[in-house]
Amino acid sequence: MHSLQSYFETFIKVSDFISRNNRNEKCWCDSGKKFKNCHLNREKSIPLTIQEEQEKLKKIDTSFKLCLFNKFDNNCSNGIIKAHSVSKELFLRKISKNNNVYSPIINTIKHNIIIKEVHVNNASIFYGFCNTHDTSLFSDFEQKKFTSTDCQLLKISYRSLCLEIFKKMKVIEKYYFYKNNSDKGKELSKQIDIQIQCNQEIIFNKNSLNTLEKIQTQLEDDVINNTSHKMKHCLITLDKPQNILCSSMVSPEFNLDRKRLQSLKATPNAKNLFLNSFIFNNTGYILISWLIEDDDYGNNFSNSIFSDPTLINHKLISLILMYTENVFISPSWWDDLTDEDKHHFQCLIEYIEDKDQGGILNIKDHPEALNYSYHVFI
């Protein structure tokens, strides 16, 4: 697909296209459909109401389902299950209160973050695996005793990668929906505007999806054979179970000493970290993982957590709250915080790395949230 580079360029292209009046030509918007089945008379088509649009988007959220392992092994079982990216019984249950946990959610209307109560059945779910593959891929830590083998650690990180792939696919699906619907009934210039924006978003997200799928392919052998040759980890053990859990893939530009490690603007290939916070056998862990080819990046980032012993707890909590989207908080712990503490955490959650240049780490310590004991590199 070509990018519709600039508005004026596109406007000339589109005017020229329309003057040819060939209904069977591929449409100017790069949808791949014939003009007669796409943008012909779009200005006359009836726009969706806000309510219809919300319903359709919600439908994408609930009906977009696939097994992410099907391309490596097509022996999928029937149906796609509701998979938890943070295990329900193993992890979420441990911090829940009356079967609920709290989760920071972006409020798209007010552009701020709200702490929302979510039932553990619905927390961290994604429809990204069939039952067979969900069981076979993750039984290594879901059903066996956790002994922090590199293979178990790999599987935990692999699930964060799969969640990211799934999220990316769904975002692309939504932009296709906007592309097909949001310029209905609008004049040509507005149609061009919307198509340019949608195409740019689709290209951007497809590129990142492509990168993520390459990582998934790279890890395929290890995941199938229960080996671990492609990933490195820093496993941090806490001195008691923590109150904040997460599973996410992140690409920090700065380490936790505010030294720049990469510039996402300068490279299409971001270096990534897989970040998980979980509890096994009444012990809390934080796992940071990276691909072997990003070893300098992963080591540098991880070591910056421990550079000042008095700041470790604070850096750990900053790390989890600042970068991740898939975060779950113990309601009992959160409700007991003072308003001032809640405000501190809220600031961390709303932190934007690029804008703040790796800053705002100088706020108060919260050892009761996560309490560091020791760490190992694996």
Ligand SMILES: [Zn+2]
């Ligand atoms: Zn079109």
Ligand SMILES: [Zn+2]
């Ligand atoms: Zn499957």
